[in-house]
Amino acid sequence: MKWGIILLIILGVVLVGLIVLSLIGRKLQKKSDAAQENIMAGAQYYSIMVIDKKRMKLSQAGFPQIIIDQTPKWLRGRKIPVVKAKIGPKIASLMCDDKVFDKVPVKKEVKALMNGIYIIDVKGLRSGLDTAPVKKGFFSKLRTKAQNVLDEEKKQKKAKETAETKKGKKK
Numbered sequence: 001m002k003w004g005i006i007l008l009i010i011l012g013v014v015l016v017g018l019i020v021l022s023l024i025g026r027k028l029q030k031k032s033d034a035a036q037e038n039i040m041a042g043a044q045y046y047s048i049m050v051i052d053k054k055r056m057k058l059s060q061a062g063f064p065q066i067i068i069d070q071t072p073k074w075l076r077g078r079k080i081p082v083v084k085a086k087i088g089p090k091i092a093s094l095m096c097d098d099k100v101f102d103k104v105p106v107k108k109e110v111k112a113l114m115n116g117i118y119i120i121d122v123k124g125l126r127s128g129l130d131t132a133p134v135k136k137g138f139f140s141k142l143r144t145k146a147q148n149v150l151d152e153e154k155k156q157k158k159a160k161e162t163a164e165t166k167k168g169k170k171k
Contacts, residue, residue, distance in 0.1 A: 043115040049086040053104055055079040062093045094119050
């Protein structure tokens with residue numbers, strides 16, 4: 001009887017926790033959607049020549065002090081994707097979206113959808129962008145290695161069989 005009451009209390013606390021997390025999640029999702037709409041509202045395409053790209057801390061990226069001051073303190077220590085690019089005659093440090101960072105080619109000219117110093121999307125200017133190969137997971141790498149070992153064993157068996165049949169024919 002006593003354990004049943006404790007179990008019900010724990011179940012109630014977990015249920016209340018899930019409801020609170022759901023409400024907070026919806027609220028954060030709405031904020032994220034509103035921010036994304038604001039970013040897309042003022043976005044324009046620019047032709048840029050990408051010089052270099054790295055992940056580095058905000059303070060090391062070479063952004064103006066006003067941008068560093070406006071960034072929340074918990075974000076200042078994180079590494080962010082930074083692209084050094086030539087926009088017209090001027091070289092600038094640009095922030096990049098995480099999803100786009102891998103698509104940005106180095107030392108090539110691209111057409112970038114930008115809002116201020118934030119790169120939202122990139123397209124190839126004269127040709128398509130080279131896509132990076134998809135990284136294999138641990139188990140797929142392991143499976144590939146095992147398959148290579150099996151294939152090698154089959155080749156060695158065939159080589160032995162052919163060598164034995166040749167010996168048998170010579171006798």
